Amino acid sequence: MESEKELVFITVIGKDRKGVVATVSSYLYQKAVNIVDINQRIMTDGYFVMSMMVDVADMPIPMEEMGRDLEAIGQDLAMQIQVQHENLFKMMHRI
Amino acid sequence: MAFDLEEIYETASMILRQNLDIRTTTLGVNLKDCIDSDFAAFRRKVYDKICAHASGLINESALLEQKYGVPIVNKRIAVTPVSLIMETHCRPERFLEMAQTLDTAAADAGIDYIGGFGAMVQKGMTCSDRTLIEALPAVLSRTGRVCAFLNVGANVSGLNLDAVNLLGGMLKQTAERSKNAVGCAKFVVFVNAPEDNPFMAGAFHGVGEADTTLNIGVSGPGVVKSVVEKNRENDLTRLSEIIKRTVFKITRAGELIGRELAAALNINFGIVDISLASTTARGDSVAGVIEAFGIEKIGAHGSTLALALLMDAVKKGGAMASGCVGGLSGTFIPVSEDAGMIEAVIKGALGLDKLEALTSVCSVGLDMFAVPGDTPEETINGIIADELAIGVINNKTTGVRIIPAPGKQAGELLEFGGLLGAAPVMRVSPFSAGEFLKRGGRLPAPVTSIRN
Numbered sequence: 167m168e169s170e171k172e173l174v175f176i177t178v179i180g181k182d183r184k185g186v187v188a189t190v191s192s193y194l195y196q197k198a199v200n201i202v203d204i205n206q207r208i209m210t211d212g213y214f215v216m217s218m219m220v221d222v223a224d225m226p227i228p229m230e231e232m233g234r235d236l237e238a239i240g241q242d243l244a245m246q247i248q249v250q251h252e253n254l255f256k257m258m259h260r261i
Numbered sequence: 262m263a264f265d266l267e268e269i270y271e272t273a274s275m276i277l278r279q280n281l282d283i284r285t286t287t288l289g290v291n292l293k294d295c296i297d298s299d300f301a302a303f304r305r306k307v308y309d310k311i312c313a314h315a316s317g318l319i320n321e322s323a324l325l326e327q328k329y330g331v332p333i334v335n336k337r338i339a340v341t342p343v344s345l346i347m348e349t350h351c352r353p354e355r356f357l358e359m360a361q362t363l364d365t366a367a368a369d370a371g372i373d374y375i376g377g378f379g380a381m382v383q384k385g386m387t388c389s390d391r392t393l394i395e396a397l398p399a400v401l402s403r404t405g406r407v408c409a410f411l412n413v414g415a416n417v418s419g420l421n422l423d424a425v426n427l428l429g430g431m432l433k434q435t436a437e438r439s440k441n442a443v444g445c446a447k448f449v450v451f452v453n454a455p456e457d458n459p460f461m462a463g464a465f466h467g468v469g470e471a472d473t474t475l476n477i478g479v480s481g482p483g484v485v486k487s488v489v490e491k492n493r494e495n496d497l498t499r500l501s502e503i504i505k506r507t508v509f510k511i512t513r514a515g516e517l518i519g520r521e522l523a524a525a526l527n528i529n530f531g532i533v534d535i536s537l538a539s540t541t542a543r544g545d546s547v548a549g550v551i552e553a554f555g556i557e558k559i560g561a562h563g564s565t566l567a568l569a570l571l572m573d574a575v576k577k578g579g580a581m582a583s584g585c586v587g588g589l590s591g592t593f594i595p596v597s598e599d600a601g602m603i604e605a606v607i608k609g610a611l612g613l614d615k616l617e618a619l620t621s622v623c624s625v626g627l628d629m630f631a632v633p634g635d636t637p638e639e640t641i642n643g644i645i646a647d648e649l650a651i652g653v654i655n656n657k658t659t660g661v662r663i664i665p666a667p668g669k670q671a672g673e674l675l676e677f678g679g680l681l682g683a684a685p686v687m688r689v690s691p692f693s694a695g696e697f698l699k700r701g702g703r704l705p706a707p708v709t710s711i712r713n
Binding site: 175177179205206207209213215217219229230233246248249250251252253254255257258259 | 263264266267268269270272273274276277323324327328329330331510513514516517
């Protein structure tokens with residue numbers, strides 16, 4: 167049911183390279199996180215941006231642990247990874 | 262996806278590259294219920310109440326930082342104006358002891374600054390108010406985390422010149438007694454002080470507030486600067502619209518996190534203060550925004566118009582974004598905490614006269630600037646009185662945080678380090694208003710106050 171979902175955005179920013187989606191999604195699979203949507207593009211300023219909307223309702227670990235893990239994965243990939251709850255985008259981008 | 266990739270990238274960039282943050286979450290705590298005729302018991306109750314509230318604030322803030330990926334830079338406490346709770350313990354040494362209690366509680370709880378060591382004296386001073394002012398040099402030089410304020414005027418009360426006349430001497434003593442005169446950076450004198458301001462040094466928990474209230478200060482001069490740089494060709498109306506939209510987004514982030522934090526702490530959510538507040542971090546400068554408008558250095562003729570545009574757009578965007586805007590809400594232009602302001606003073610683009618003019622269109626006043634250590638007391642009082650007159654007559658908050666730099670002359674640099682930055686010592690007028698200020702008394706409330 168829609169109301170039981172807890173949606174979080176994972177944003178990966180950096181220079182385009184192989185294996186970004188594979189690395190992040192295999193981590194998410196291990197943590198029982200369902201990927202709801204993926205979008206990626208080279209932005210006008212030249213940065214590669216990949217954003218995943220994921221459902222963390224069944225995730226067995228707290229959000230802060232996922233944040234720390236993904237930060238470490240970002241360092242390995244030489245990319246910046248941000249984890250942000252959906253509410254922030256709703257507040258900032260929708261009236 | 263419910264959001265465009267551009268929207269997600271914009272939010273991520275604001276945080277990762279443009280220094281968007283929640284500048285402060287300030288928990289206001291009423292201390293009136295701690296008053297006790299036994300002074301030791303009184304201090305113990307104050308200590309316990311502050312520590313109990315502070316731990317929740319710090320823990321819950323950390324969780325929300327993770328949830329939203331937005332840094333919450335400062336977690337602070339503001340208390341009931343201390344002169345009020347000390348009325349029955351009106352001795353200078355007890356004021357120092359109470360300040361030390363607040364200092365210890367803040368340190369033990371992991372809070373960097375605790376505000377509210379101050380008094381409301383816009384119409385007159387009680388014995389407690391006067392004793393508090395006498396104790397300030399000792400308090401500001403012997404505690405590390407206690408911030409002090411005075412409200413010496415209001416649109417409906419006029420300006421208490423007798424209180425202002427006590428400050429030049431007090432500040433010079435404070436400067437001489439504290440390392441790098443840093444004690445003066447922890448004291449601000451206001452008119453029309455808001456009771457829910459979350460920013461230090463002037464935060465206090467007003468008497469009209471509930472037992473506890475959470476106030477939020479958002480900030481993001483870097484975000485505004487970035488959007489201005491992308492829109493170099495726009496005229497002023499369009500520029501204002503773009504800033505409004507950006508500040509709307511920034512404020513919404515503050516509103517969301519503030520409300521969730523207050524709910525987690527099970528207390529009232531107070532206000533969002535939508536001030537743009539600089540830090541010395543690269544790119545996080547209000548002067549930088551003004552310069553991105555096309556002004557060579559802040560202080561050049563045209564800067565007041567630019568700041569007026571920025572200030573108004575910030576207020577409009579913020580007011581639309583939050584149901585409860587409050588505090589100081591505008592644009593701060595502290596000298597020592599803003600790399601662009603420091604540079605403008607050093608290069609001779611910005612002097613004290615122009616700084617005063619800028620404050621007439623922006624909050625909050627003459628902030629974090631240094632004057633020569635041998636500046637006469639009455640000249641310091643005159644600088645303060647001029648700035649505060651702007652606030653009383655124009656029905657706005659103004660404040661002064663002035664640092665007389667011991668042993669330093671105009672053109673030298675006073676280094677504080679950390680958040681407080683470095684203040685280039687500014688030239689003051691060699692002429693005196695001493696005979697005028699010596700008259701004392703109170704500037705009557707202006708005619709604009711008679712509205713009933």
